[in-house]
Amino acid sequence: AQSVAQPEDQVNVAEGNPLTVKCTYSVSGNPYLFWYVQYPNRGLQFLLKYITGDNLVKGSYGFEAEFNKSQTSFHLKKPSALVSDSALYFCAVRDASSGNTGKLIFGQGTTLQVKP
Amino acid sequence: AAGVIQSPRHLIKEKRETATLKCYPIPRHDTVYWYQQGPGQDPQFLISFYEKMQSDKGSIPDRFSAQQFSDYHSELNMSSLELGDSALYFCATCPLRGLKGPQYEQYFGPGTRLTVT
Numbered sequence: 001a002q003s004v005a006q007p008e009d010q011v012n013v014a015e016g017n018p019l020t021v022k023c024t025y026s027v028s029g030n031p032y033l034f035w036y037v038q039y040p041n042r043g044l045q046f047l048l049k050y051i052t053g054d055n056l057v058k059g060s061y062g063f064e065a066e067f068n069k070s071q072t073s074f075h076l077k078k079p080s081a082l083v084s085d086s087a088l089y090f091c092a093v094r095d096a097s098s099g100n101t102g103k104l105i106f107g108q109g110t111t112l113q114v115k116p
Numbered sequence: 117a118a119g120v121i122q123s124p125r126h127l128i129k130e131k132r133e134t135a136t137l138k139c140y141p142i143p144r145h146d147t148v149y150w151y152q153q154g155p156g157q158d159p160q161f162l163i164s165f166y167e168k169m170q171s172d173k174g175s176i177p178d179r180f181s182a183q184q185f186s187d188y189h190s191e192l193n194m195s196s197l198e199l200g201d202s203a204l205y206f207c208a209t210c211p212l213r214g215l216k217g218p219q220y221e222q223y224f225g226p227g228t229r230l231t232v233t
Contacts, residue, residue, distance in 0.1 A: 032220055043206060043224040094220055099172025101147050106158035
């Protein structure tokens, strides 16, 4: 079965410092991986995806993620954190094993807190 | 840019009542997914539709049903509501058969917050 894990419930960084939010995955076949951000009482907002190609994927709002096949990881990164980046971040994998629409399976979520 | 529309945004129901949640996809998005997010939890897949046909089913109670209509909007019908049904319900859409080929990222609506009392 497809799954993703986010080992950290919360990540704290100072504004201006680089941030990393970790995600590891377990899939059969090629992984289709995604990062979403959720602000309080809001929907999930798509940040970036890895389907194929370059291991470093660039997304919205200066975020990027590095796909590492040997370590089965897809960590989210940003060179310089902003206070406004504080939110809940979800890693997800597409699971098309039981239907052609490919539902998303989410990690547990990581709360990012950026302090001024 | 047009986004996924969900209505209502908030809904308060009593136990054993019924509720209907609606989702209007982004134009030209042919696939609809429904997810349930409990407090402090990650979203859990309920059901999906592609081109108006049910495609996949997750942990959706038998009390719930859904369909996608000819204009691609979808409705989630919930009956005999229980306290445990209180959650955020998200609709997400994507264009699996887009002009540029399949686009796998799902775009989420703002959600419907259902409270069962």
